[in-house]
Amino acid sequence: MGIVQKVFYFHVSSAWVGMLAFLVAAVCGILYLNKKQLNYDFLAFSAIEIGLLFTAIATFSGMIWAKPIWNTWWTWDPRLTTMTIMAFTYIGYLLLRRAVDNLEKRARFSAVYAIIGFASVPLTFFSSRLMRTIHPTIFGADTGDMAMTPAMYQTMAASIITFTVLFAVLLWHRSILAERESEVETLRAQTETLEFGEVQDD
Amino acid sequence: MSLEIRRVSKSFGQHRVLDGLDLEVQPGEPLCLLGRNGAGKTTLLRILAGLLRPEAGSIWLDDQQIDYAESHARHDIGLVMHQPFLYEHLTGVENLRFYARLYQVPDENVAIERAMAQVGMQRFGGKPVRAYSRGMKQRLTIARALLHSPSILILDEPYTGLDLQGSQAFNQLMLEQKQQGRIILMTTHDISHALPISSRFAFLARGRIAEELSNRNLSLEYLESWLTEKLAKSNSGQQRVTA
Amino acid sequence: MKDWFHSVRTLVWKDLLQEWRSKDMLTAMFAFAILTLFIFNYAIELSPVNRAEIASGIIWVVIVFAGTLGLNRSFTAEQDQGCFDALVMAVPDVSAIYFGKMLTNWLVMLFVSLLILPIYSLLYNQSLFYAGFILVLVLGAWCYSAAGTLIAGMTVQTRMRDLLLPILLFPILMPVNMAVVKAAGGILAGAPLLDVQVWFVLLAAYGIIVTTVSILVFEYVIRE
Numbered sequence: 234m235g236i237v238q239k240v241f242y243f244h245v246s247s248a249w250v251g252m253l254a255f256l257v258a259a260v261c262g263i264l265y266l267n268k269k270q271l272n273y274d275f276l277a278f279s280a281i282e283i284g285l286l287f288t289a290i291a292t293f294s295g296m297i298w299a300k301p302i303w304n305t306w307w308t309w310d311p312r313l314t315t316m317t318i319m320a321f322t323y324i325g326y327l328l329l330r331r332a333v334d335n336l337e338k339r340a341r342f343s344a345v346y347a348i349i350g351f352a353s354v355p356l357t358f359f360s361s362r363l364m365r366t367i368h369p370t371i372f373g374a375d376t377g378d379m380a381m382t383p384a385m386y387q388t389m390a391a392s393i394i395t396f397t398v399l400f401a402v403l404l405w406h407r408s409i410l411a412e413r414e415s416e417v418e419t420l421r422a423q424t425e426t427l428e429f430g431e432v433q434d435d
Numbered sequence: 436m437s438l439e440i441r442r443v444s445k446s447f448g449q450h451r452v453l454d455g456l457d458l459e460v461q462p463g464e465p466l467c468l469l470g471r472n473g474a475g476k477t478t479l480l481r482i483l484a485g486l487l488r489p490e491a492g493s494i495w496l497d498d499q500q501i502d503y504a505e506s507h508a509r510h511d512i513g514l515v516m517h518q519p520f521l522y523e524h525l526t527g528v529e530n531l532r533f534y535a536r537l538y539q540v541p542d543e544n545v546a547i548e549r550a551m552a553q554v555g556m557q558r559f560g561g562k563p564v565r566a567y568s569r570g571m572k573q574r575l576t577i578a579r580a581l582l583h584s585p586s587i588l589i590l591d592e593p594y595t596g597l598d599l600q601g602s603q604a605f606n607q608l609m610l611e612q613k614q615q616g617r618i619i620l621m622t623t624h625d626i627s628h629a630l631p632i633s634s635r636f637a638f639l640a641r642g643r644i645a646e647e648l649s650n651r652n653l654s655l656e657y658l659e660s661w662l663t664e665k666l667a668k669s670n671s672g673q674q675r676v677t678a
Numbered sequence: 679m680k681d682w683f684h685s686v687r688t689l690v691w692k693d694l695l696q697e698w699r700s701k702d703m704l705t706a707m708f709a710f711a712i713l714t715l716f717i718f719n720y721a722i723e724l725s726p727v728n729r730a731e732i733a734s735g736i737i738w739v740v741i742v743f744a745g746t747l748g749l750n751r752s753f754t755a756e757q758d759q760g761c762f763d764a765l766v767m768a769v770p771d772v773s774a775i776y777f778g779k780m781l782t783n784w785l786v787m788l789f790v791s792l793l794i795l796p797i798y799s800l801l802y803n804q805s806l807f808y809a810g811f812i813l814v815l816v817l818g819a820w821c822y823s824a825a826g827t828l829i830a831g832m833t834v835q836t837r838m839r840d841l842l843l844p845i846l847l848f849p850i851l852m853p854v855n856m857a858v859v860k861a862a863g864g865i866l867a868g869a870p871l872l873d874v875q876v877w878f879v880l881l882a883a884y885g886i887i888v889t890t891v892s893i894l895v896f897e898y899v900i901r902e
Contacts, residue, residue, distance in 0.1 A: 266895075266898050319849075321848070321849040322849040322850065324845075325846040325849060328838075328842060328845055328846075329832070329833075329836070329842065329846060332833075332836035332837045332838040332842055333835075333836050333837070334837070336448060337447075337902060338902075341898050341899070341902075342832045342835075342899070344898065345828070345832065345895050345898055345899055346829075346832070346846065348891065348895060349825070349850060349888070349891055349892070349895070350849070350850060352888065352891050353825075353849075353850040353852075353853065353888070356853040356880070356883065356884050356887065357852050359853070359880065360852070360853040360856040360880055361856065363856075363860075363876060363877070363880065364856055364860065419448055423449070423450075484763075484767065485766075485767065486763055486766060486767070486901070486902075487902060488902070506769070506770045506771075509767045509768070510767075510768070512767065514763070514764070514767060516760070516763065517760070518759055518760020518761075518763070519759055519760070520759060520760060520761050520763070520764035521759055521761075522692065522696055522755055522759065522761070523755065523759070524695075524696045524700045525692070525696060525699065529695065533688065533691075533692045534764070534768060536684075536688040536691075537685055537688050537689075537765075537768035537769060538768055539681070539684070563699070579764075
């Protein structure tokens with residue numbers, strides 16, 4: 234495979250982080266609905282944002298890797314299909330947040346969407362798998378698992394661990410940033426209130 | 436069988452709307468809640484209705500804490516708010532029938548007829564709500580609240596949309612409910628109409644009841660000046676902003 | 679429990695009555711569906727060879743898009759007239775509101791779908807009245823309604839409303855899309871039951887999972 238094979242490590246690790254991010258968001262969603270602490274909402278939102286980034290990386294690195302090997306940009310591989318649909322779910326999540334002004338409602342809705350979105354992922358995966366086995370694809374070759382040497386396994390493991398740590402660090406910083414953004418929003422709203430001497434209607 | 440609100444607090448974000456509020460309402464002694472816009476009246480009413488959960492404090496009826504998760508507790512409350520709660524394409528009677536069924540009112544036809552008569556809407560029951568005027572919708576909303584004979588009536592600006600005749604009919608209705616020993620709590624800006632039926636007035640400011648006034652042959656002038664003074668005092672103070 | 683079913687029944691009665699009076703959802707969905715069928719007529723050449731496969735796809739796409747019109751409208755009465763508060767106080771549990779609305783949406787979708795089938799047969803000269811095919815539609819509409827009602831409950835309360843619903847719903851609906859098209863296509867092509875069976879299982883699993891999650895979670899869509 235040559236040098237292109239090296240992309241594989243990035244590809245798998247990014248895909249792994251993409252999935253992990255969704256899991257984190259769904260769990261934070263459940264925790265938020267339970268405890269109503271906004272910290273969980275900030276965590277979930279950051280996870281989704283970062284997850285979207287890594288899913289995009291995974292998809293594009295996958296395409297770069299696939300082209301020289303199978304001579305096609307896209308295959309209806311179940312994992313690829315599921316990843317792409319997950320990406321759309323992420324985008325939907327972010328759009329949903331933009332469409333809700335109220336802080337508390339936004340957190341609630343985000344949590345609900347993350348939960349139902351995450352619940353649908355295994356179902357999406359199984360259906361795409363079934364589509365492949367029953368109707369052999371005419372689009373591209375099968376993504377067979379390749380044999381990996383021990384050295385490759387080690388590299389893969391190191392890569393996945395590194396990406397996970399990277400994810401955790403990014404998550405940490407992004408959620409703190411999200412909290413600050415939220416504080417600025419609140420302060421701005423209060424400043425406007427004091428300026429015009431009018432209070433919000435109850 | 437009194438309604439007690441004990442040390443209820445509620446914040447929206449950083450804004451503390453209700454701050455350890457205490458209030459009591461006796462059966463047959465309607466209480467009129469007054470206050471500036473944004474003072475928290477609607478918030479308190481929503482908490483009483485069980486639509487909002489307070490951060491602290493509790494609501495007690497007859498020395499037992501109200502558990503809003505229990506549907507029989509919620510069924511004991513009649514609610515009139517800004518929104519009409521009505522389905523436009525259904526007739527007045529069908530709207531009432533819908534709620535009567537949800538509340539499992541026995542003898543629903545009798546109850547519906549009675550409710551329509553109480554608000555003077557007997558003739559219009561067969562028309563779709565879409566065709567009602569604002570005042571008619573308000574009357575039907577009130578009928579809806581009384582349909583299941585709740586012991587607690589929570590009314591947020593009930594006079595909105597009612598003409599003079601409608602307001603007088605409403606007052607008559609409230610006097611009947613008062614005689615039956617209902618617990619009535621309402622907010623309004625229309626104190627001239629509220630005066631004949633309220634036993635007490637309470638002014639809400641800075642998250643608490645600042646002052647109460649008993650209606651012992653109160654004159655409208657006195658009430659108005661009292662209210663004006665309270666409003667002025669609460670306007671001069673800054674809205675409390677605490678974490 | 680008995681109260682729960684009773685309130686669901688009452689809610690469905692109310693919704694169907696409202697819909698029958700206004701016929702908003704029904705006419706919009708039906709008109710949209712027929713127009714879309716016409717567009718497909720010009721867009722896709724249906725030779726007898728590929729007809730079986732594509733028919734199920736066309737029918738389902740039409741239903742999915744028409745369905746969003748219905749879903750968008752299903753909560754507008756509650757939202758605009760503030761009825762959510764009144765319902766929350768009256769029902770034994772908020773999940774009854776979800777389930778009642780879900781059943782209504784399912785029934786409306788089914789109704790429209792069944793109206794479309796003869797129209798399709800007329801246009802494309804192909805009969806679709808197979809028991810298996812209709813069963814697929816019944817299951818598919820249930821799954822659609824289960825997910826759609828939950829999402830619509832949220833989007834109706836946002837700024838973007840109608841625009842947001844498809845964006846949020848379609849990714850989650852993918853398994854249903856695949857299952858319906860494959861199962862229905864298989865049935866039309868006369869495939870053996872064994873092949874098609876697995877898709878029915880998937881639809882049933884999706885329906886159960888999504889309905890259950892929605893029942894648990896819907897409270898947070900309506901209440902603070």
